[in-house]
Amino acid sequence: MTEIMDRIKNIAIEISSAIKTQDTGKADTCNISGDVQAKLDVISDEIVEKHLSCVSSVAQIISEEKEDALTLNENGKYFVAYDPLDGSSLIDVNLSVGSIFGIYKGDYAGENIVAAAYVVYGPRLELVVARDTVELFRFNEEKKEFEYIKELRLSEKGKILGPGGTQKCWYPYHKKMIDNFFKEGYRLRYSGGMVPDLHQILLKGGGLFAYPAATDKPKGKLRKLFEVFPFAYVFERAGGLAIDGENNILTLGYEHYHDTTSCFLGSNYEIEKVLNTYKGKK
Template identity: 60%
Template sequence: MLTVFEKLKHIAQEIDKAIKNEDLGYSENQNATGDEQLKLDVASDAIIEHTLSDVSLVKQIISEEKEEIMPINPDGKYTICYDPLDGSSIVDVNFSVGSIFGIYEGDNLTGRGLRAAAYVVYGPRLELVVATRGHRPRHLRSGTRGLFSTRSIVQLKEKGKLNAPGGTQKYWSPTHKAFIDSLFAEGYRLRYSGGMVPDLHQILLKGGGLFSYPGASDRPKGKLRMLFEALPFALIFEAAGGEAIDEQGRRLLDLEPEHIHDTTPCFFGSRYEIAKMREAYGL
């Protein structure tokens, strides 16, 4: 596992350089779920594929930007599922964006098979958060010589102050809108950039709050993909002392996707916010 984490550090450095120096325009392609690809999406995907292709521990890789599984080493121990550049649609306005990685045991592409998770934040500073089952997440930062050092151990408080509600409000259910409004009525602060990584990173480092992306009339099964986004962050939030559930109250880590690009409604938060969500939804 340490070998994989070291490779993720190298990937972070290379994608950070690409963001700062390469073309920000759209390519002529779409990804596996029909989203237009930026040239940076394609470049980031290529960096990760190239870097992981010679790691003996890696059995196969699965990218949000590709339709199929890519075999690497049949004797490898892990499948790595990743979103090469989450939030790429806001990179042209210089907002922070990120990469997300889920490290799964063999072919067990479920929440139960997820052994570790990590994400990178490409912002004013280059930062990495890594978590393995049974251990608190570690927050690392790249220094002047490109070396990552641990800045803190991530731990959520029982209750936070931030509210990051995803999706288009006109498509929300009345239940969800009433719930979100109730948090603002309690004094929660709106924090939503359009990037999953920077928004969840802020909640984790500020000690708590809620990030939600519900099922809605335009996206009944939600927008966020299980293997690349929802499950890796679920492991990180639980490891930090929080919770991650769907709109039926099920742990995201208990879900079993039927297809590698399946999506799910999701709620990530401190224990207080998740309890409030359950109450609002009648769970």
């Protein structure tokens, strides 16, 4: 596991450099989910594969940019699912983007995740690692290394709200719930990038990130293996909760590598509100 995390640090440094120097335009290809790829999506995917291919304990990898899993070492015990460049559509307007990693043992089901990490490429290069605890690291440009900053813990209740999805496609009970949060005084904090939005909730001590099932996305938009399971693990280790509306996200299985799900991640107070809403939905 230590070697995987060390490789993720190297991946972060190399992708950060690519973001600063490489073409930010669109590629002439789409990924398996139908999203038009940025050129940096492809470059970042190649960087991750290059580094993880050198780790003997990694049996298999699967990326949001790959249709199928790639077997690396038959004797390895870890399976790594990753989104090499989450939020890449924000690069051309110079907003923060990130990379997400879920490390699984045996299979990619939510119950098998044993560690997670994500990188924030913003004004500062930051890395968050979740194992027994959730730790924040920041890259020191002078020393050329990541330095430990602090442990991240969520408060019982937060003040910020990141509601994703197309509002006209929300179900009425979901819209009412979001409106009620704003009536309580919650502040809107939503960039359209999963990594920076969830990072903000963690750093600010709490709140709610909500990306529901809706009429245009009946199974949600965000991918279980690469995005939702890793962040669910992070939030649980930080003292928060992660559900699909009714069920704990990490109890969910998958049928296909690119399965999607609705998701709600936050501190306990907000998730309890979601549970009450979705259990009584009509």
